[in-house]
Amino acid sequence: MKGIEFHNRENELKAIQAILDAEPSLITFIYGPINSGKTTLISHLIEELPEEYVVFYINLRTKFLSSYDEFIESLFEMEMETEGALKKRKETLAELVSSVTKVAGIPINKEFLDYVFKDNKPKNAFSYIIQLFEEVRASGKHPVLILDELQKIGDVKVNGFLIYELFNFFIDLTKEKHLAHIFVATSDSLFLEQIYSEAMLEGRCRYLLVDDFDYEATAAFLEKHGFTDDETVVAWGYCGGKPGYLIELANMKLGGEDITKKVDKMLEEVISRFIFMLARNKETKSDIIDMLTIFATVEAVKYSDSMDIDLLSFLVKQNILFLDPVNRTIKPQSRLNLLAIREMIR
Ligand SMILES: Nc1ncnc2c1ncn2[C@@H]1O[C@H](COP(=O)(O)OP(=O)(O)OP(=O)(O)O)[C@@H](O)[C@H]1O
Ligand SMILES: [Mg+2]
Numbered sequence: 001m002k003g004i005e006f007h008n009r010e011n012e013l014k015a016i017q018a019i020l021d022a023e024p025s026l027i028t029f030i031y032g033p034i035n036s037g038k039t040t041l042i043s044h045l046i047e048e049l050p051e052e053y054v055v056f057y058i059n060l061r062t063k064f065l066s067s068y069d070e071f072i073e074s075l076f077e078m079e080m081e082t083e084g085a086l087k088k089r090k091e092t093l094a095e096l097v098s099s100v101t102k103v104a105g106i107p108i109n110k111e112f113l114d115y116v117f118k119d120n121k122p123k124n125a126f127s128y129i130i131q132l133f134e135e136v137r138a139s140g141k142h143p144v145l146i147l148d149e150l151q152k153i154g155d156v157k158v159n160g161f162l163i164y165e166l167f168n169f170f171i172d173l174t175k176e177k178h179l180a181h182i183f184v185a186t187s188d189s190l191f192l193e194q195i196y197s198e199a200m201l202e203g204r205c206r207y208l209l210v211d212d213f214d215y216e217a218t219a220a221f222l223e224k225h226g227f228t229d230d231e232t233v234v235a236w237g238y239c240g241g242k243p244g245y246l247i248e249l250a251n252m253k254l255g256g257e258d259i260t261k262k263v264d265k266m267l268e269e270v271i272s273r274f275i276f277m278l279a280r281n282k283e284t285k286s287d288i289i290d291m292l293t294i295f296a297t298v299e300a301v302k303y304s305d306s307m308d309i310d311l312l313s314f315l316v317k318q319n320i321l322f323l324d325p326v327n328r329t330i331k332p333q334s335r336l337n338l339l340a341i342r343e344m345i346r
Contacts, residue, residue, distance in 0.1 A: 004247055006044045007224070008217040009037070012210055016045060019206075020053065020144070020181055024174045027167075027201070030185040031192045032210040033322040033333050035244030038185045039148055041210055049144075054097070054136045056106050059148040068120055068158040075125065077105035078113065093135040106132065122158055122165045126172075133173070133180045143180040145173070150184045151191035164200070171204050189323040190316050196325040207326045212334070213241030225250040231259045238263035240335030270340040277318055278344075287311055292320075292341045299338060300331035 019028055030038050039059070046055050063074040079090050079099065089109065090096050096107040106129060108116065116125045133143040156162040173180045186192055195201060213221065218241040222232045231253070239245035245266070252262050278285050291311055294301050303312075303323070312330065315321040320341070322333045332338040 004225075004250060006040065007221050007243075008213060009041055009044070009210075012041055012208065013045065013048075015208055016183075020049075020142070023178045024181045025178060027170045027174055027182045027184060027205040029192065029195065029205055029207045030183055030210055031189065031207060031324075031326075032187065033189075033212060033242075033331075034187050034319055035242055035334075036187075036210050036212050037243040038187060038210045040243070042146055042148065042183070042185060046146075052141050053144050054100050054141050055144045055146065056100070056104070057146045057148070058105050060152040061149040063152065065152050065156060068122070068156060068162060069117065071153055071156055071162060072116060072125055075106055076108040076113065076116070079107060079109045093132055094139070097132065097135045097139060120158055122162065122169070126165075126169045129169075130173070130177070130179065137179065144183070145180050146183045146185070148185045149187070151186050151188040154191060167198070167201060171200075175204055189325065190313055193323060193325040209324065209326065211241075213243060213246070215241065217241060218246065221246055222250075225253055227253060227259070234260050234263060236335075238267060238336060238339065240338075242334050242336075245334065245336070267336055267339055267343075270336045271343055274320070274340050274344050277320070281314075284311065284314075288315065289345055291315065293345050295332060295338060295341050296345055300329050303328045303330055 016028075030042070032038055042057070046057060049055060058075055060074060063070070065071055065074065079096070090099055090107070091109065091111075096109065096112075099107050108128070112128055116128050118124055129145075133145075136143040150163075153162055153166070158165065170182045170184075174182055192207075195205075196207075215236060218236055219232055221243075222235055227235060227249075235246065235249050239249065248266075249259060249262065253259060278288065281288065287308065288311065291308065292315075312321065312323065316323050319333050320337055321330055323330050332341055
């Protein structure tokens with residue numbers, strides 16, 4: 001299948017470039033609705049960054065994380081000793097730094113790993129990372145640490161919650177030491193809301209919203225993929241600017257399929273999901289419908305404290321609504337969700 005090239009995101013890339021041009025001083029949280037293109041933006045950025053940046057990218061999505069050890073394992077990329085190879089083992093930090101390739105975790109060897117695991121202390125891991133980053137700086141380059149899907153460690157405990165230790169570490173790397181750029185991406189808006197209300201992070205981080213494409217970017221994308229004006233109206237009307245869906249439609253188009261039939265089917269699937277969700281939550285069904293009725297006439301609302309936060313959290317967890325704590329807005333996760341909501345409340 002033909003690959004789909006990276007589209008748009010000039011503003012977001014500019015914002016990130018400005019962050020990278022300055023001395024590290026804040027943690028950057030990249031957030032947005034599901035399938036809005038956060039990971040793709042990060043991957044593209046990594047590809048495009050000049051050599052002077054050494055990027056450590058860790059995506060926790062596919063990692064199984066229930067303990068400290070598992071988190072440490074997912075963070076570090078153990079230097080592999082290929083059997084029979086005459087390759088010299090990397091013993092020093094400088095040698096490890098020189099082995100960094102694009103889109104890799106943090107390199108480590110057996111000796112350092114033993115130290116990092118010793119006594120189950122996050123401190124050991126963090127002091128190793130600091131040394132490694134200092135080595136990067138000594139080589140005249142800038143370390144950039146990117147953690148995707150950080151909410152996955154939300155429940156991991158070492159004494160207290162690991163996430164707090166990690167945030168303290170990030171603050172140390174940015175605001176205190178100005179040593180590395182830190183980016184954290186998440187599609188979990190409840191997790192982000194917790195972060196947003198976290199006193200220890202106040203004034204120590206910034207938020208970058210990566211939302212679905214706007215109409216202009218969507219129309220340009222569809223035009224690039226040979227959509228007629230009528231097809232563009234249909235695609236935007238059903239899928240809005242969600243890259244995840246647009247890619248699906250572009251591939252359908254490529255395969256010569258009927259776009260209108262496809263979007264009808266997509267909507268039908270979302271509606272089915274809603275029906276089962278309501279069926280499984282009989283006791284709260286009427287409250288759910290009440291809350292969703294706000295979207296009968298508008299696409300987004302401001303959060304107000306008269307709203308039932310538990311019910312809202314439930315609908316966010318169900319991936320029906322997206323909560324943007326920074327702008328205090330709530331909207332359906334996608335245009336398809338909005339249409340399904342309207343269908344349900346009719
Ligand atoms: N700027 C873009 N240009 C072209 N395709 C894109 C772009 N952004 C996203 N996509 C496509 O949309 C799909 C979803 O993108 P991606 O996985 O990056 O979203 P995400 O926001 O990280 O999702 P999640 O919420 O699951 O973490 C992918 O198939 C990706 O290839
Ligand atoms: Mg992602």
